[in-house]
Amino acid sequence: MQRYFVSGNDMSKTTVTITGDDANHIAKVMRMENGDHIICSDSQGRTVLCEITAVDRDSVQASVIEEIQEQKESPIQVIIAQGIPKGDKLETIVQKGTELGAKGFLPFSSSRCIVKWDEKKGQKKILRLAKIAKEAAEQSHRSVIPDVFTPVSFTTLLKQAAGFDYKIVAYEEEAKEGETKRLAEVLNSMSPGSTLLCAIGPEGGFSRHEVSELKEAGFVSCGFGPRILRTETASSYLLSAVSYHFELMR
Structure with a gap:
């Protein structure tokens, strides 16, 4: 499943907004559509599973399905x-x-x-x-x-x-x-x-x-x-x- 990093301002408790090159990657490269799932992280420790709700040229909107608890960072x-x-x-x-x-x-x-x-x-x-x-x-x-x-x-x-x-x-x-x-x-x-x-x-x-x-x-x-x-x-x-x-x- 594709993973994308977004700023904290673009991730609320219930929604995520993806812009820039990542939005273009979702729309033009991956050719994702409404209903497809992605993983988003704010690079501060919060990671969520999302469902895409809208795709256009400049941005992608997604709704948060659930929080993901994971340990991927080195303990050192x-x-x-x-x-x-x-x-x-x-x-x-x-x-x-x-x-x-x-x-x-x-x-x-x-x-x-x-x-x-x-x-x-x-x-x-x-x-x-x-x-x-x-x-x-x-x-x-x-x-x-x-x-x-x-x-x-x-x-x-x-x-x-x-x-x-x-x-x-x-x-x-x-x-x-x-x-x-x-x-x-x-x-x-x-x-x-x-x-x-x-x-x-x-x-x-x-x-x-x-x-x-x-x-x-x-x-x-x-x-x-x-x-x-x-x-x-x-x-x-x-x-x-x-x-x-x-x-x-x-």
């Missing part, structure tokens, strides 16, 4: 702090990370980032990433759309890290040296409701100086298995480990 709130990568890799990271349960994505610049964030085009890029997160959340039947934050500097990342319960940095040198225990130790120390910030470097990784600064800020330096992962793969590894530990093994 994971923010992926991602060193800005080349090309469309950030789009892949947001899409796959959303499917795997990330709470949000915080791009940042570091000394080995090949790509520099273009402030003029930046807002358009963030909107594009937010749309990807929304579509991935709908596809994976999540109840909440992850946040996509405006990129920050490495210095700002260190300051913002103070607000998290746990902090880890994926460091390839740890994997090369055979480090295998720290990620498991961090996961074992967490409990449902904990917040976790995971810092992942760009294609060139982190410099030793940056890793030292991260450690001073409270980050635990971890190897993600015995293999060296691409920057666009590391977040999926971490989120999969969190899901296995807290959702499949509980």
Whole structure:
């Protein structure tokens, strides 16, 4: 069944109004009609089963049939702090990370980032990433759309890290040296409701100086298995480990 996110203002106790691209998708792509059922969420935890009552070019009206009680969000709130990568890799990271349960994505610049964030085009890029997160959340039947934050500097990342319960940095040198225990130790120390910030470097990784600064800020330096992962793969590894530990093994 198709799922759509709507703003809280468009969802009352008994009715839902869908506009914009989603309305067009219902009418032109899915070719839905009165009487068809859809699922709607306000991205704040409320999800409802609806029956379409009116379809036109600009909006779709639906009546609420029942409230849906579901638990689709990760018990650990994971923010992926991602060193800005080349090309469309950030789009892949947001899409796959959303499917795997990330709470949000915080791009940042570091000394080995090949790509520099273009402030003029930046807002358009963030909107594009937010749309990807929304579509991935709908596809994976999540109840909440992850946040996509405006990129920050490495210095700002260190300051913002103070607000998290746990902090880890994926460091390839740890994997090369055979480090295998720290990620498991961090996961074992967490409990449902904990917040976790995971810092992942760009294609060139982190410099030793940056890793030292991260450690001073409270980050635990971890190897993600015995293999060296691409920057666009590391977040999926971490989120999969969190899901296995807290959702499949509980």
